[in-house]
Amino acid sequence: MRSLLVVAGLLFSASAFAQTPSVQERLNAIADDPVALRQAVDAGKQVTFFCTNCHGENGVSVIPEVPNLAGQNPAYLLEQIRKFGSGERKNTFMQGLIKVLKDEERLQTAHYYASMPVPPSPANPALVARGKVLFTKLCVRCHGERAHGGELYPRLAGQQIPYLQVSIQRYRDGTGIRNDKLMAIATSTLKNDDITAIAHYLTQLP
Ligand code: HEC
Ligand code: HEC
The missing domain is CATH 1.10.760.10 (Cytochrome c-like domain)
Known part of the structure; x- marks a missing residue:
């Protein structure tokens, strides 16, 4: 009986694991579904209203030391948000700000910025x-x-x-x-x- 319970427990945890995709997998799943992507992009625009102060309207930065987020790869954006959150990447302001974003909002933010165009700038x-x-x-x-x-x-x-x-x-x-x-x-x-x-x-x- 005891061993049966152990087996059942293992099966349960294995299936629970299989049913919980990583944030990265969910990012890709949204990208593959045009309706979900549209919704994520729209939600991302709302989530990022505060970010425009530095990253500019639609992710094209108006401050030269602040990166453009428009046109950026969504997986890269998600990974940098994670790194600020964990402290692996250091910027006092970004670290504090990113902590308030829930997983869902991080995905929406990444898809929103990735969907925006980024214009080239003049150079020598x-x-x-x-x-x-x-x-x-x-x-x-x-x-x-x-x-x-x-x-x-x-x-x-x-x-x-x-x-x-x-x-x-x-x-x-x-x-x-x-x-x-x-x-x-x-x-x-x-x-x-x-x-x-x-x-x-x-x-x-x-
Ligand atoms: C007060 C200004 C400010 C605000 C507001 C701000 N950021 Fe940033 N952000 C920065 C700066 C500065 C950097 C670059 C830090 C560095 O030099 O590594 C940065 C970097 C980033 C990066 C990394 C980009 C890359 O190319 O590696 C992401 C992603 C990001 N911010 C997302 C956000 C999001 C999402 C918000 C809103 C929730 C936000 N930021 C609000 C100043 C800001
Ligand atoms: C072997 C692969 C590889 C090569 C070669 C490489 N990079 Fe990178 N680069 C990366 C990776 C991975 C990252 C993201 C690292 C992180 O998370 O901080 C990155 C990040 C960057 C960033 C930060 C972008 C941002 O938005 O903050 C810049 C700028 C950059 N690379 C420039 C260069 C330049 C210039 C060269 C050539 C001199 C170069 N890279 C060569 C892999 C590479």
């Missing part, structure tokens, strides 16, 4: 040419030919120059504000001038 043509060479050599294999990123990698095309510069330098310098081994290796040989050139190249990409 000489720096663009130099940045393109560096980006092609060191960054394309993860961030993609057009810097649109993918499931695991952020979009960089159309991002703001100052934000790109600061972010890339932080990975290179291992400041602890934001750590990523892959990014630390990829950026280890870059001088500040190289980083500026790459930022000019990326900001003008559509």
Whole structure:
């Protein structure tokens, strides 16, 4: 009898596990369902009304040190929200703010911003040419030919120059504000001038 109960308990917990998809799986399920996606995007617009103060109307930032969220990969956005929440990524304001977002609101936020267009910004043509060479050599294999990123990698095309510069330098310098081994290796040989050139190249990409 006792062993039967154990077996039943194991079966129950196994099925409960199978029925509780991760937040990431739910993000993908919503993306595959046009009606659910529409609803998530609409709800996300409401959830993010406060975010517009810094990330701009529809996720196109008006403050150069604040990243655009428009056009960003939804899986990446969700992962960064998680990292702020857990303290793996440090920014006092964002860490405090993100804690109030429930799982459902995080999914809606990610889908909302991902669905918005991000316009390219002007850049210095000489720096663009130099940045393109560096980006092609060191960054394309993860961030993609057009810097649109993918499931695991952020979009960089159309991002703001100052934000790109600061972010890339932080990975290179291992400041602890934001750590990523892959990014630390990829950026280890870059001088500040190289980083500026790459930022000019990326900001003008559509
Ligand atoms: C007071 C200004 C401010 C407000 C309001 C704000 N943010 Fe941010 N956010 C920032 C700054 C600054 C960064 C970049 C931090 C860094 O340098 O790492 C950031 C980064 C992010 C990132 C990471 C983007 C990337 O490309 O890695 C996400 C996602 C994000 N914010 C979501 C939100 C959401 C959702 C809200 C509203 C609930 C919000 N933010 C409100 C200032 C703000
Ligand atoms: C081996 C894969 C890989 C390579 C190569 C790579 N990256 Fe990344 N990059 C990543 C990953 C993964 C992240 C997200 C890390 C995190 O969560 O902080 C990232 C994040 C970034 C970010 C932050 C974006 C944002 O919105 O905050 C920037 C900027 C960036 N990479 C630029 C570059 C540049 C420039 C190069 C080339 C010098 C490069 N990356 C090469 C994998 C890579």
